[in-house]
Structures are given as structure tokens and as C-alpha cells.
Amino acid sequence: MQDDPDLSEDDYFLNVFDDLLWRDNKVLLKMLVFSSLHELHLYQEHTFGDAPVTLLSMPQVERSGNGGNIRPSGVFAVSVDPLYKEQIWDLIKFCLREENQSLMDTSTFQQFPVNRNAMQAAFAKDCEKKDELLHFYYINDEEFTAADPTPEEAQRTMDYIGGITTAVFYNTFFVNIVQEEARKYFAGDCTEQDAASAIQSRISLYLSEHM
Secondary structure, X not given: OOOOOOOOHHHHHHHHOOXXXXXXXXXXXXXXXXXXHHHHHXXXXXXXXXXXXXXXXXXXXXXXXXXXXXXXXXOOOOOOOOOOHHHHHHHHHHHHOHHHHOOOOXXXXXXXXXXXXXXXXXXXXXXXXXXXXXXXXXXOOEEEEOOOOOHHHHHHHHHHHHOOOEEOOOOHHHHHHHHHHHHHHHOOOOOHHHHHHHHHHHHHHHHHHHO
16 A cells, blocks of 8 residues: 555554455455454455455465465474373374364364364354354444355365465564664664674574574
């Protein structure tokens, strides 16, 4: 979206978050993060006005899978030679069993099951669920009622998730490095190149010591 020098800062952010920007073809792309079938459905109906939505890949050095990324809410880590290896694997398999994964409520915008059968069953239930809290949205203070996700949407989402081969993890150490060096640049204490070089050097040192 093109900057307007006559806009105040408040007006600028009101325009940036205007619910109609995507419907009026004033914005080309949107970074999309979704954690339920209902959330993706509402993005399409509310944000894009039920127009066709194409999920594109995030920028990557080497493209993998369909270009999407999984942001896990939790992961298992097992040492190379643990004392209770069989018991540890039994615990992991227990957590990933279909009956346990099926206990997750995917309609509450929290997370997807990682068990495929559990996810398919949850999506089928989401297409039938009549939860009023999930069926309304607002556009510039006007309330609208959303339709249910369709089985076709559920299958497209399943196929998309099944094509993802990479995961994203939030590393606060890296974020802190970027913020520290960026502050020096914005304070006028270093050049843009100096800040970029410092970030690269500090992160490279960290990776060499911890990887």
C-alpha cells in the first residue's frame, strides 16, 4: 500500500487495518497464520470476501514441500542414548495415538492434531458444528454471519497441511540480537551495513557454538 504523506500516524494505521482493503483490491498479499479450519474459513469469507485464495510459499533459500511452514506448539526431544528408551518411545506413541489426538478441540482456534485420522475426523465435525461464536464477524463495526466450512475446504486444507515439510521455531535469542543491533542503527550509532554485519556475526557465532 502506498504511503500518503498527508495521513497522520493514527489515520495511517486505521487504513492499514481497514477490513475492506483486501476486498477492494488495495492490498496484494497477506501473511496468513491459521490454527483451525474455522479460522482459515473466516479469513477467506471475512478478509477476502469469499474470493478465491491461493496459499503461496514463504521466502526460502531452498524451497521444500509446498512452501508452507508448521509452527508447533510443542515438540519432543530425546537424547541419543537415554536410560529408559523404550518407555520414552511408548510415551511419545501414546501422545500421538488417534484416540488421544482426537480429544483436541480444533474449532477453538488453538492447534491441529498431528495424527492424520484425528485431523480428518475433527475437520468433518467442524463442517457440521453450529457454534454461534464461530459464525459471526465484523466489517467496520457491521456484524455478518459466516457460513460453515465445506467438506471441499476441509479436503483442500488437509492436502495443504500434508504438503508442508518445514517447521518454524521462534528463537528469542536471535530476536534479541536483531533488536539490540537495530537500536544502535536507529540511534545513529552505526551504519545499516555495520548493523547487518554485527547481526550476522553474532548469530553465526551462536550457531557455531550450539549446533
